[in-house]
Amino acid sequence: MRMPKKERQRLLGLLLEKNPFLTDEEVSDHFTVSVQTIRLDRLECGIPELRERLKSVASRTMKEEVKSLHSDEIIGDIVDIELDKRALSIFDVTEDHVFQRNGIARGHHLFAQANSLAVAVMDDDLALTVKSTILFLKPVRAGDRVVARADVKEDSLLKKRTLVEVVSKVGDETVFTGEFYMYRMTDTQQGESN
Incomplete structure (x- = not known):
């Protein structure tokens, strides 16, 4: 009915x-x-x-400005961010992002969304990816909307390094995960610049 x-x-x-x-x-x-x-x-x-x-x-939730990147350097649209805590971005996959042969999104686009989000969430003028461990779990296709969430993890053993975990989903399905170890100018233990 x-x-x-x-x-x-x-x-x-x-x-x-x-x-x-x-x-x-x-x-x-x-x-x-x-x-x-x-x-x-x-x-x-x-x-x-x-x-x-x-x-x-985005206008309601963007309380803070990204420091580590210019807006045109970010892959996807950041719709929520709290520096040094969490961030959320959306990336709409188009025909330009997929292999013509099979219609599956090229991995570097998903990586770029996650990596730029990991950089953007850093509350520092300089943030660089030192190391990343990534996992592609499911293929993404043209027309899919990828929602990536970055969460900053505390680690008292990492001086001038910060771990950012990123999980990317299409709908309810996780399609990509990544751990990004970020170098920053500011010492995370002391909050001072060297």
Whole structure:
């Protein structure tokens, strides 16, 4: 039995409030209706399209400025960051990012998103990747949205080094993980520059 339009629109608003990163296609699958129906529902409810929702979320949650990179050096769109704690970015995979032969995303794009996020989360003017351990778990294809989360881990044994763990997902599936050991100018034990 089909859900009444008003009920679907009410639930649509709640769903996108909880997860503003969902595409119209993902929402249409969730409600088992056409993408066009979702677009019309969004318009009637005054819910902006995905790109505008991302900008809105970013402007509300970006409390701090990235110090270690310029915005054009970051792969993906950072939508949330708390320096030296955590960061979140979104990367939309297009046909330009995949191998023509099989449609699978080239690994260096996923690595670049994760690595630039690990650099960006550092609360320092200079942050460089010293070492990384990465694992590609599932193929990513054109049209996929990769959401990467970076978490800064404390390690009192690492002087001028910081461990950043990054997990990248498409939907609920983890597609990439990485541990990035970052060099920084500031000593993490003393908080002083040398």
